[in-house]
Amino acid sequence: MPYCPVCFSDTMSLSPHGVIHLTINGKSKQSRQFLYNITKETKEEIAQNLEAKIEEFMVWFSSFQNKEPIRNYQLFSADYRCENGCKTNKVNRFSIIGELISGNKVEEIIHRLAKKYSIDVKLDVTE
Numbered sequence: 001m002p003y004c005p006v007c008f009s010d011t012m013s014l015s016p017h018g019v020i021h022l023t024i025n026g027k028s029k030q031s032r033q034f035l036y037n038i039t040k041e042t043k044e045e046i047a048q049n050l051e052a053k054i055e056e057f058m059v060w061f062s063s064f065q066n067k068e069p070i071r072n073y074q075l076f077s078a079d080y081r082c083e084n085g086c087k088t089n090k091v092n093r094f095s096i097i098g099e100l101i102s103g104n105k106v107e108e109i110i111h112r113l114a115k116k117y118s119i120d121v122k123l124d125v126t127e
């Protein structure tokens with residue numbers, strides 16, 4: 001669990017539903033956000049939603065004249081709350097890797113789709 005910015009305990013847990021933000025190579029667009037609801041969706045469905053968003057990125061990247069390799073990605077959400085009841089604000093965003101989806105699964109999707117769109121993948125240390 002991420003650390004709470006108020007009480008500094010590792011007590012930040014993800015809300016049952018909220019918004020996930022995706023960036024690849026530091027790029028993001030409003031449309032790259034998507035909703036999750038763990039009371040209604042399975043992890044597999046969340047992974048499918050993520051895959052659709054990553055595919056939009058790949059289509060976008062593949063339209064660039066100089067295709068840059070995929071170097072990093074981030075998946076984060078502001079929909080965390082502290083189990084100690086601290087009042088945190090929405091500015092605080094935390095990774096959802098390991099919470100809603102594993103890093104291995106994300107990388108598997110990235111590698112598979114990058115191949116489909118002929119984009120290189122040279123991932124730095126990921127989070």
Ligand SMILES: [Zn+2]
Pocket residue numbers: 004005006007008009011082083084085086
């Ligand atoms: Zn706290």
